[in-house]
Amino acid sequence: MKSLTAGAEIDAWCTKCRMDLMHRIVAMVQSAPKRVICLTCNSEHNYRAPRTETTASGVHVRARNTGPKPSPAAARVTQKARAEKERADSWSSKTLGQAVDAFTRYAMDKSFREGELVLHSKFGEGYVDKVLEGAKISIMFRDGARTLAHRAN
Ligand SMILES: [Zn+2]
Structure with missing residues (x-):
């Protein structure tokens, strides 16, 4: 050279x-x-x-x-996004368009049933997703589920 x-x-x-x-x-x-x-x-x-x-x-x-295979992490993210959308759709179909008096104002000394519509002073509209053991209920709000206390019968 x-x-x-x-x-x-x-x-x-x-x-x-x-x-x-x-x-x-x-x-x-x-x-x-x-x-x-x-x-x-x-x-x-x-x-x-x-x-x-x-x-x-x-x-x-x-x-x-580079390979065309999607990573397992990416697949998990997609799955999570899909579940989140389903949850949001479910929340919308249950709560949106409901009359204001269809909602029960949340208070921990009230008793709630599964499927009951709840209006929370801080979290907004939601519905009782599950009645849990130990005087607790899982309420689905617009931004996600929250476990709150209620009066068990
Ligand atoms: Zn040139």
């Missing part, structure tokens, strides 16, 4: 012609060409190695590093 110096001609990628073409070296940094002039269009630009070489190795690297 001949040593490169300013003024020498080399193959390089021309950023203007977008082709590998003969260039004349204008400036060197240590033993590498830094600035070149395209002998075709006469534009001066930073040296870029010919594409024919870099592409070949680049393809090789890409083929090894």
Whole structure:
């Protein structure tokens, strides 16, 4: 391999012609060409190695590093998003469009049944999703389920 110096001609990628073409070296940094002039269009630009070489190795690297398989983590996220949408749809169909007096104002000394519509001073509208052991109920609100106390019969 001949040593490169300013003024020498080399193959390089021309950023203007977008082709590998003969260039004349204008400036060197240590033993590498830094600035070149395209002998075709006469534009001066930073040296870029010919594409024919870099592409070949680049393809090789890409083929090894990427795969079409979705990761298990991504699948879990999709599943979670779907469950969240179902929950939100369920909440909407049960609570939206209901008359205001269809809701029972939440208070922990009241007794609630499954499916009962509840209006909470802080969390808003919801419905009793489950009546739990130990004088607790799970209420589904717009932003998610919350376990609250109630008076067990
Ligand atoms: Zn050019």
